[in-house]
Amino acid sequence: MAAPPKSKLPPIPTSERPTFAGPESPESPFPIRVSGPIIKGFGRGSSSLGIPTANIPIAGLDVGGNSSLESGVYYGYAAVPKGTGAGKPEGTGEAEVWDMCMSVGWNPFYQNERRSVEVHIIHKFPKNFYGAPLKILVLGFIRPEYDYKSLEALIDDINFDVTVTENSLKREAYAKLRSDEWLRRVDDVDMSLKDEEPRPKESEDEKL
Numbered sequence: 001m002a003a004p005p006k007s008k009l010p011p012i013p014t015s016e017r018p019t020f021a022g023p024e025s026p027e028s029p030f031p032i033r034v035s036g037p038i039i040k041g042f043g044r045g046s047s048s049l050g051i052p053t054a055n056i057p058i059a060g061l062d063v064g065g066n067s068s069l070e071s072g073v074y075y076g077y078a079a080v081p082k083g084t085g086a087g088k089p090e091g092t093g094e095a096e097v098w099d100m101c102m103s104v105g106w107n108p109f110y111q112n113e114r115r116s117v118e119v120h121i122i123h124k125f126p127k128n129f130y131g132a133p134l135k136i137l138v139l140g141f142i143r144p145e146y147d148y149k150s151l152e153a154l155i156d157d158i159n160f161d162v163t164v165t166e167n168s169l170k171r172e173a174y175a176k177l178r179s180d181e182w183l184r185r186v187d188d189v190d191m192s193l194k195d196e197e198p199r200p201k202e203s204e205d206e207k208l
């Protein structure tokens, strides 16, 4: 699959966005369940944006039959191994759950040549956790992906997505889903999933 031409992307709205997204409770097709092992991205999330994003293979969308999920930004919950928040994953299979916002798409700002799933977990972790299992309960759509004019504009909008996510998940019907049964364990994640192609060599170099 190739990236859509930039001319097909929606224009960046000029008016202010609402501070929350979606209806009062999740509506079809949500909730959507997505999972996979955390793999390396292009190493730009932390270094260039100051916003780390945990990537899972694009095949992770297919776990719940969602490979055709529309590109864009979504909100919901992320489950990682218990103890990750303290930098010491326990390996018991039990999970800890955090708010998250997720970008699915081509990252037009960076002109990526393949689709990716990138999850910003709204928590400050003391260490990276590449290779850990990740489950995502997607509860609503925030916005399409845009081709920003500057890095600052991309960063500002992602930070606004964080606020939108936090506000949206505070609503009763969403807050209840934090204790969703599926999110309680991460030892059933298919860890054999691989990305379509290995990451380009340069991205490894950038990371070092």
Ligand SMILES: Cc1cc2nc3c(=O)[nH]c(=O)nc-3n(C[C@H](O)[C@H](O)[C@H](O)COP(=O)(O)O)c2cc1C
Residues within 6 Å of the ligand: 040, 041, 042, 043, 044, 045, 046, 049, 053, 054, 055, 073, 101, 102, 103, 106, 107, 108, 109, 110, 118, 119, 120, 144, 145, 146, 147, 148, 154, 158, 161
């Ligand atoms: C909530 C959120 C929203 C994002 N929105 C966009 C977007 O509209 N356009 C875009 O080009 N990239 C967007 N990104 C993706 C960033 O460009 C991406 O996370 C960055 O390229 C880091 O990629 P890496 O982890 O592969 O290094 C978004 C990321 C997140 C977490």
Ligand SMILES: Nc1ncnc2c1ncn2[C@@H]1O[C@H](COP(=O)(O)OP(=O)(O)O)[C@@H](O)[C@H]1O
Residues within 6 Å of the ligand: 038, 039, 040, 041, 042, 043, 044, 045, 046, 047, 051, 052, 053, 054, 055, 119, 120, 121, 122, 123, 124, 125, 127, 128, 129, 130
């Ligand atoms: N709050 C967070 N959300 C997502 N990932 C995080 C977070 N804090 C630390 N990480 C770690 O940072 C990695 C992402 O860093 P990033 O700079 O975006 O690199 P990459 O391009 O390899 O994904 C994740 O894979 C995860 O191990």
